[in-house]
Amino acid sequence: MSNILAIAHKELKSYFASPIAYVVIGFAAILFGWFFINLLYYFDRMSLQAGGGFGGPETVNVNEMLISPLFLNVSVILLFTLPLVTMRTYSEEKRSGTIELLLTAPLTDVQIVVGKFLGALVLYAAMMGVTVVHIGFLFAFGNPEWQPVLTGYLGLLLMGGCFLSLGLFVSSLTRNQIIAGMITFAVFLMFWVINWIATFTGPTTQAVLNYLSITEHLNDFARGVIDTKHLVYYVSFIAFSLFLTVRAVDSERWRG
Amino acid sequence: MIEVQNLTKRYGPFTAVSDVSFRVERGEILGFLGPNGAGKTTTMRVLTGYMPPSEGKAVVAGYDVFEQPLEAKRRTGYLPETPPLYPEMSVRDYLTFVSKIKGVPRGERKSRVESSMERTRIADVADRHCGKLSKGYRQRVGLAQALLHNPEVLILDEPTAGLDPKQIIETRQLIKQLAGDHTIILSTHILPEVSQTCQRVVIINKGRVVAVDTPDNLTSKLRGSETMYVQVDAAGADAKSALETVAGVTRVIAADTRGGVTGYEVESGSGEDVRRQLAAAVVQRGWGLLELRPLRMSLEEIFLSLTTEESPAETAPPAETAHE
Numbered sequence A: 001m002s003n004i005l006a007i008a009h010k011e012l013k014s015y016f017a018s019p020i021a022y023v024v025i026g027f028a029a030i031l032f033g034w035f036f037i038n039l040l041y042y043f044d045r046m047s048l049q050a051g052g053g054f055g056g057p058e059t060v061n062v063n064e065m066l067i068s069p070l071f072l073n074v075s076v077i078l079l080f081t082l083p084l085v086t087m088r089t090y091s092e093e094k095r096s097g098t099i100e101l102l103l104t105a106p107l108t109d110v111q112i113v114v115g116k117f118l119g120a121l122v123l124y125a126a127m128m129g130v131t132v133v134h135i136g137f138l139f140a141f142g143n144p145e146w147q148p149v150l151t152g153y154l155g156l157l158l159m160g161g162c163f164l165s166l167g168l169f170v171s172s173l174t175r176n177q178i179i180a181g182m183i184t185f186a187v188f189l190m191f192w193v194i195n196w197i198a199t200f201t202g203p204t205t206q207a208v209l210n211y212l213s214i215t216e217h218l219n220d221f222a223r224g225v226i227d228t229k230h231l232v233y234y235v236s237f238i239a240f241s242l243f244l245t246v247r248a249v250d251s252e253r254w255r256g
Numbered sequence B: 001m002i003e004v005q006n007l008t009k010r011y012g013p014f015t016a017v018s019d020v021s022f023r024v025e026r027g028e029i030l031g032f033l034g035p036n037g038a039g040k041t042t043t044m045r046v047l048t049g050y051m052p053p054s055e056g057k058a059v060v061a062g063y064d065v066f067e068q069p070l071e072a073k074r075r076t077g078y079l080p081e082t083p084p085l086y087p088e089m090s091v092r093d094y095l096t097f098v099s100k101i102k103g104v105p106r107g108e109r110k111s112r113v114e115s116s117m118e119r120t121r122i123a124d125v126a127d128r129h130c131g132k133l134s135k136g137y138r139q140r141v142g143l144a145q146a147l148l149h150n151p152e153v154l155i156l157d158e159p160t161a162g163l164d165p166k167q168i169i170e171t172r173q174l175i176k177q178l179a180g181d182h183t184i185i186l187s188t189h190i191l192p193e194v195s196q197t198c199q200r201v202v203i204i205n206k207g208r209v210v211a212v213d214t215p216d217n218l219t220s221k222l223r224g225s226e227t228m229y230v231q232v233d234a235a236g237a238d239a240k241s242a243l244e245t246v247a248g249v250t251r252v253i254a255a256d257t258r259g260g261v262t263g264y265e266v267e268s269g270s271g272e273d274v275r276r277q278l279a280a281a282v283v284q285r286g287w288g289l290l291e292l293r294p295l296r297m298s299l300e301e302i303f304l305s306l307t308t309e310e311s312p313a314e315t316a317p318p319a320e321t322a323h324e
């Protein structure tokens, strides 16, 4: 465990030593803010129509109309920022030769992979941490339920974990971080597009595609429901990607 | 301490290391000598557990590097060909990180980091970023990293490559100091390095071991005879035929002449020491004996003769010349 934390800590430090951490956090804050303002504006209009302005009877639910859609929009932010987070993880170590330090230290491959994943996850949590300000604003001026907010954040953490583990895997395949970033973006896009395609297909295909889609599983979390089905999906997705990463690192050892 | 048995490593169809075997005893410095592409780095990467062998095995500090990698790695310090530094970390932060992943207990980390910086003389750059260091410092930080957990075995891949002459001497001295406490393998493609630092040499070429011995033994074994260099001021007399009459001498060649002083290369049978007789022969005739020393085949010549046997065309000329 202390080995995992040592790697995670080192990863985090390197994110904050380079512009990457600031770029992704800034980008997430701006994009989230933009979604927030738009949805707030929309919500404001809806509640005006429904109840005749602020102070009138609340007939529009702030959770359903604002927070939940806001969380669902986060996948767009992840699509653009998380490839930046994971692209270096393995590629840069391979290019610079520091991978030799890690692979000849008394560490297991699993410890290295999990440590890198944790480091990225903490950076991602910091990105999402910025959005607490926006949501806090709603709590200050309105009266939303806190439960869907918590489950929503849990869903976001898990969804981000899926993207990060996938990005880590892609990064383990190449020593060029730019290529890693681009492939990761393409893969994310594919997962993102899946449920869009699903809307054009028949019911069976749609169900399958929806199940595969990373973002589709967020819906229930954003609504305040923790369904084991989605939990299992996210956790096994992350575990499987990390497993593939370990395999990729190991097979590279054999090939040299 | 280190035992390599029939080690073979293939990259796809290409065999980089073929059936290599050797042993290193506790406290010894073994030189791993070979031209570029000989398979030195590959062998070291197998020894450090970076990659598994295709065939054969390697035992380090009593643990098979493939069967019990963590145990072997705990006892090994490794300086790869390019020092594995994180450019954005300060030297001290870097070494602290390395001490963590090498399992140095929390309470000892600080003192281990400081003492290995002390030993490698990098304390003055402790707060500098690794990415901003000169080549010499990078190499030394790499060495500090290898020493950090006080490993029984040190594996150093070309530790002096890219250093200036002063740094090379310092690094060699440091390595010599480390022997005894540590068992060391160091690779090099530079010949004087092994004769100056190592007790034993493995010469490798094209993935195969071509010789294993002490630098001295290698030198004498490879010659069927001994050669002395004798410089005589004979004041015009014929010193050559006089030297030829000495018992045991098989051949005399005039090597150089400078202002009446002539240097001769005197060959005798292997194992025969004719120095006393040579000196007497010169002095009894009233000539001046200006110099008398054994001429040994330089490691460079040995190296060339060993490595050219198999591939006369491909052996690159060595980068430095031997001193002896």
Ligand SMILES: Nc1ncnc2c1ncn2[C@@H]1O[C@H](COP(=O)(O)OP(=O)(O)O)[C@@H](O)[C@H]1O
Binding pocket: A255, A256, B011, B014, B016, B034, B035, B036, B037, B038, B039, B040, B041, B042, B043
């Ligand atoms: N990862 C690799 N993939 C394929 N070939 C390699 C790899 N690493 C080294 N080689 C080849 O193996 C041979 C030995 O290389 P190396 O062990 O680096 O030699 P040295 O360290 O003695 O210069 C060289 O011909 C080199 O090109």
Ligand SMILES: [Mg+2]
Binding pocket: B037, B040, B041, B042, B081, B157
């Ligand atoms: Mg090499």
